[in-house]
Amino acid sequence: xxxxxxxxxxxxxxxxxxxxxxxxxxxxxxxxxxxxxxxxxxxxxxxxxxxxxxxxxxxxxxxxxxxxxxxxxxxxxxxxxxxxxxxxxxxxxxxxxxxxxxxxxxxxxxxxxxxxxxxxxxxxxxxxxxxxxxxxxxxxxxxxxxxxxxxxxxxxxxxxxxxxxxxxxxxxxxxxxxxxxxxxxxxxxxxxxxxxxxxxxxxxxxxxxxxxxxxxxxxxxxxxxxxxxxxxxxxxxxxxxxxxxxxxxxxxxxxxxxxxxxxxxxxxxxxxxxxxxxxxxxxxxx
Amino acid sequence: xxxxxxxxxxxxxxxxxxxxxxxxxxxxxxxxxxxxxxxxxxxxxxxxxxxxxxxxxxxxxxxxxxxxxxxxxxxxxxxxxxxxxxxxxxxxxxxxxxxxxxxxxxxxxxxxxxxxxxxxxxxxxxxxxxxxxxxxxxxxxxxxxxxxxxxxxxxxxxxxxxxxxxxxxxxxxxxxxxxxxxxxxxxxxxxxxxxxxxxxxxxxxxxxxxxxxxxxxxxxxxxxxxxxxxxxxxxxxxxxxxxxxxxxxxxxxxxxxxxxxxxxxxxxxxxxxxxxxxxxxxxxxxxxxxxxxxxxxxxxxxxxxxxxxxxxxxxxxxxxxxxxxxxxxxxxxxxxxxxxxxxxxxxxxxxxxxxxxxxxxxxxxxxxxxxxxxxxxxxxxxxxxxxxxxxxxxxxxxxxxxxxxxxxxxxxxxxxxxxxxxxxxxxxxxxxxxxxxxxxxxxxxxxxxxxxxxxxxxxxxxxxxxxxxxxxxxxxxxxxxxxxxxxxxxxxxxxxxxxxxxxxxxxxxxxxxxxxxxxxxxxxxxxxxxxxxxxxx
Numbered sequence: 097x098x099x100x101x102x103x104x105x106x107x108x109x110x111x112x113x114x115x116x117x118x119x120x121x122x123x124x125x126x127x128x129x130x131x132x133x134x135x136x137x138x139x140x141x142x143x144x145x146x147x148x149x150x151x152x153x154x155x156x157x158x159x160x161x162x163x164x165x166x167x168x169x170x171x172x173x174x175x176x177x178x179x180x181x182x183x184x185x186x187x188x189x190x191x192x193x194x195x196x197x198x199x200x201x202x203x204x205x206x207x208x209x210x211x212x213x214x215x216x217x218x219x220x221x222x223x224x225x226x227x228x229x230x231x232x233x234x235x236x237x238x239x240x241x242x243x244x245x246x247x248x249x250x251x252x253x254x255x256x257x258x259x260x261x262x263x264x265x266x267x268x269x270x271x272x273x274x275x276x277x278x279x280x281x282x283x284x285x286x287x288x289x290x291x292x293x294x295x296x297x298x299x300x301x302x303x304x305x306x307x308x309x310x311x312x313x314x315x316x317x318x319x320x321x322x323x324x325x326x327x328x329x330x331x332x333x334x335x336x337x338x339x340x341x342x343x344x345x346x347x348x349x350x351x352x353x354x355x356x357x358x359x360x361x362x363x364x365x366x367x368x369x370x371x372x373x374x375x376x377x378x379x380x381x382x
Numbered sequence: 383x384x385x386x387x388x389x390x391x392x393x394x395x396x397x398x399x400x401x402x403x404x405x406x407x408x409x410x411x412x413x414x415x416x417x418x419x420x421x422x423x424x425x426x427x428x429x430x431x432x433x434x435x436x437x438x439x440x441x442x443x444x445x446x447x448x449x450x451x452x453x454x455x456x457x458x459x460x461x462x463x464x465x466x467x468x469x470x471x472x473x474x475x476x477x478x479x480x481x482x483x484x485x486x487x488x489x490x491x492x493x494x495x496x497x498x499x500x501x502x503x504x505x506x507x508x509x510x511x512x513x514x515x516x517x518x519x520x521x522x523x524x525x526x527x528x529x530x531x532x533x534x535x536x537x538x539x540x541x542x543x544x545x546x547x548x549x550x551x552x553x554x555x556x557x558x559x560x561x562x563x564x565x566x567x568x569x570x571x572x573x574x575x576x577x578x579x580x581x582x583x584x585x586x587x588x589x590x591x592x593x594x595x596x597x598x599x600x601x602x603x604x605x606x607x608x609x610x611x612x613x614x615x616x617x618x619x620x621x622x623x624x625x626x627x628x629x630x631x632x633x634x635x636x637x638x639x640x641x642x643x644x645x646x647x648x649x650x651x652x653x654x655x656x657x658x659x660x661x662x663x664x665x666x667x668x669x670x671x672x673x674x675x676x677x678x679x680x681x682x683x684x685x686x687x688x689x690x691x692x693x694x695x696x697x698x699x700x701x702x703x704x705x706x707x708x709x710x711x712x713x714x715x716x717x718x719x720x721x722x723x724x725x726x727x728x729x730x731x732x733x734x735x736x737x738x739x740x741x742x743x744x745x746x747x748x749x750x751x752x753x754x755x756x757x758x759x760x761x762x763x764x765x766x767x768x769x770x771x772x773x774x775x776x777x778x779x780x781x782x783x784x785x786x787x788x789x790x791x792x793x794x795x796x797x798x799x800x801x802x803x804x805x806x807x808x809x810x811x812x813x814x815x816x817x818x819x820x821x822x823x824x825x826x827x828x829x830x831x832x833x834x835x836x837x838x839x840x841x842x843x844x845x846x847x848x849x850x851x852x853x854x855x856x857x858x859x860x861x862x863x864x865x866x867x868x869x870x871x872x873x874x875x876x877x878x879x880x881x882x883x884x885x886x887x888x889x890x891x892x893x894x895x896x897x898x899x900x901x902x903x904x905x906x907x908x909x910x911x912x913x914x915x916x917x918x919x
Contacts, residue, residue, distance in 0.1 A: 109878035114888060117637070120663070121895055128659030153654025153903055291820050294806075 171339045172234045173227045175312045182255050183222045191260025194253055198245055207264040212323035219266030224315040225258035236339040285359035296351040322365035329357045384456035386463050391771040393449025394764055396477060397442050398846055404437040405842040409835030416832040417816040417825040424812035428493035433484055435496030440515055441480040443602040446760045448522045450605045451549045453767055457863050458543040459533045468521050475518025483511025491918040500587040503914035506575035509567045516560050526553035541875040544628050545612040545865050551632040552604035554882055555597060558889055559640050562593025574914050581911035585652030586904035592643035600639040602752055606759035610679050613766055615866035617708035620686025625868035627678045629879045634671035637888055638664060641896035648735045653900050658732055660896055665730040707781040711762035714789040715755045722751035743803025746796045754792040773857040780848050787841040794834025798827035
């Protein structure tokens with residue numbers, strides 16, 4: 097039936113197929129490891145060699161070393177066990193004595209400031225106050241005003257001050273309550289607070305600043321001074337303030353429009369502090 | 383069936399028992415994370431997901447591939463199978479492994495999903511069960527390759543029948559691709575589960591799993607493709623358009639299925655972008671054997687349709703015997719393959735993937751391709767084999783109803799699911815708060831999708847009920863199983879189309895070029911290992 101005994105003629109398919117696959121491999125390798133990295137390297141990019149190394153999965157050690165050498169940490173405060181023990185063991189009474197000497201002049205004896213440019217501190221978290229004081233002292237946050245006041249204070253002094261202000265009753269329940277109930281809040285601002293805007297990389301404010309979640313040293317925002325909030329968000333957006341670890345707030349603030357900054361500042365300034373969930377449904381408008 | 387009847391029947395019976403167990407779990411998951419139901423304890427949800435995925439990814443398709451492989455081996459080679467004791471041992475290993483893994487899951491000790499990505503860590507029994515099942519399937523691989531070689535040796539110069547050629551390609555593909563997950567379990571996960579290592583490298587584990595993860599899909603697909611070539615043309619009353627084209631398609635599937643798995647890791651940081659691009663290019667090549675198959679199948683069906691009196695440009699389509707389950711299932715399968723393939727192009731494109739990565743779009747895609755296009759062909763294969771295995775006919779109208787209901791159910795499940803994915807819903811979550819205004823628009827689609835799940839449950843019950851009820855019928859004479867003849871059956875073939883030696887070397891070479899460096903890099907990485915996260919309290 098068939099001519100089974102005759103050996104088949106030499107099979108050229110092996111050479112053709114393996115050659116084609118090898119050609120495909122070479123072409124794809126050239127495109128993936130040389131051409132595309134070259135295009136992506138661009139004029140202001142990492143440079144061709146670094147781009148190729150990156151495509152292989154080996155970020156250039158030289159480039160990385162240079163970047164690391166030039167980088168300054170945004171803050172010297174680290175949330176180590178020692179820092180947390182220091183804060184936990186802080187003495188609010190001693191902090192009150194320190195505060196009376198100078199702080200109360202601007203931030204108010206009850207931790208509530210008269211001038212909207214100075215933040216309210218009463219009821220603020222210990223970690224948050226402590227970190228900012230440390231950053232002023234180290235210069236990580238612009239020390240033009242605060243630097244002189246904290247330069248001579250020790251870590252213990254700073255933690256005691258933080259404990260003192262954290263222990264003060266939260267402000268504005270009398271002042272803010274009436275306003276908060278009436279102030280209409282626009283839906284866009286509420287959306288930023290509750291959901292952020294993932295397409296712009298904006299996390300929900302409430303995820304770190306409460307009430308959904310609280311991360312270390314993220315300050316409480318409800319009842320804060322409106323002007324202070326606006327100035328700080330703008331400073332973060334411009335990079336003038338840069339002591340947020342991992343550029344978390346700079347990344348968010350850069351994405352916010354001026355209108356959104358104003359809306360958020362107004363929202364938090366009017367939000368009654370002291371309640372865990374300050375956003376009662378009655379203040380929401382569509 | 384040359385003495386393999388009980389063996390094949392046992393495989394298909396076990397496979398559909400597994401299906402009947404796992405499909406209701408899937409429907410329940412769709413229900414409880416839809417707005418039609420209140421939230422459930424996430425642990426219970428993940429127990430169900432892990433059981434559903436492990437059963438339907440590792441056990442069910444493996445049993446179908448093995449059972450169909452034994453049937454092909456006996457029928458295509460025309461002589462009784464050897465090594466029956468090994469074949470039964472292999473079945474018991476697969477079933478024993480499945481029981482071991484699933485009981486661990488049921489006990490709440492392995493809520494790691496079927497992908498078990500570290501640092502998630504389950505009880506060692508789960509991995510041992512999966513490993514046992516895979517080891518069982520290796521015996522099948524060995525049996526297929528052994529029979530292939532024996533037949534070739536005894537019939538020097540003759541072409542190995544296409545059905546057996548394709549089955550051996552599937553076996554070799556599975557052998558090579560299961561090495562990835564096998565080595566991940568043996569070298570990374572089990573030492574950690576036993577407490578011998580204190581940390582585990584998730585990057586390396588993911589690269590090794592990707593070695594398996596895409597080729598396993600083609601292993602699932604192989605029985606469906608084999609049925610397209612060797613069962614469909616005959617069921618339609620025609621002939622296979624080209625035997626050689628089939629061989630080329632199966633060889634390409636063997637070569638291109640494996641060096642492409644990194645397209646599952648497009649957003650993983652431990653792999654360089656160049657390798658991701660390389661894998662994307664090779665993933666594109668897998669479209670070639672699929673398109674060859676669609677061309678060959680359409681040509682074969684056109685031959686059948688014209689032989690049956692069909693005229694004109696499309697008259698042959700209407701002339702096809704659509705009442706035949708194999709023809710109907712193939713038509714529905716090709717529709718789902720087309721839709722799913724279009725979605726797959728988005729998943730495999732390095733840039734477009736970013737828009738759907740880790741969303742429900744991915745889950746919807748593989749349910750449409752595997753659960754839809756492939757599993758419906760498993761049903762068609764079962765409808766071809768079952769009467770010949772049991773001697774009892776199946777009711778034709780009910781078979782068609784079952785196929786249609788599966789098709790409808792799968793579309794109702796997956797089309798809204800794709801939409802939800804495009805709306806950004808992440809996958810692998812146990813509940814979603816649809817009262818949230820950001821998620822509210824997804825609710826209607828998810829609810830719709832959940833309804834489809836219950837259509838699939840009904841379809842599964844119909845299938846299992848029909849197969850069981852057939853035993854109440856009398857035994858009747860069934861025509862023997864035959865495979866389609868090609869228009870021009872090859873009398874002799876070049877070595878490249880009648881054996882695998884060189885192609886297996888090529889697969890190994892492509893593994894080295896496409897996976898060598900990423901694996902070596904992950905092995906050499908320091909400081910990338912983390913402590914495992916044990917599941918199940």
